[in-house]
Amino acid sequence: MFPRHILELMQCPACGNPDLGIGNRRQPDLVCEACGERYPFEDGIPDLIPRSTVQQ
Template sequence: MKESLLEILCCPLDKHDLELEDAEYEDDEVVGGTLVCTECGERYPIEDGIPNLLPPDMREESPA
């Protein structure tokens, strides 16, 4: 994903802004890292360049 996509993306739960952490870049693409909600702190992974913004209960891993 392009970093400028952050202007449009938000937390699916509370619709607050997301902050990019631990970004990995390839050219001008963000290929890895984590999007963190500035309000609730929920963390969303960027997996091979595609942000996974599914609500936590719909994500792959089951809660510990």
């Protein structure tokens, strides 16, 4: 599981919400409940690139 104390240092890059949660899908990811953005883990490290800004 991702270390809680590191999770508490992170915030959503899309909206700035500091309260990110761990998703409960089969593939764990970080979830921002404020804006609904999800960040999948890549090799145990959350990929904090908002999908909404990547898509063109």
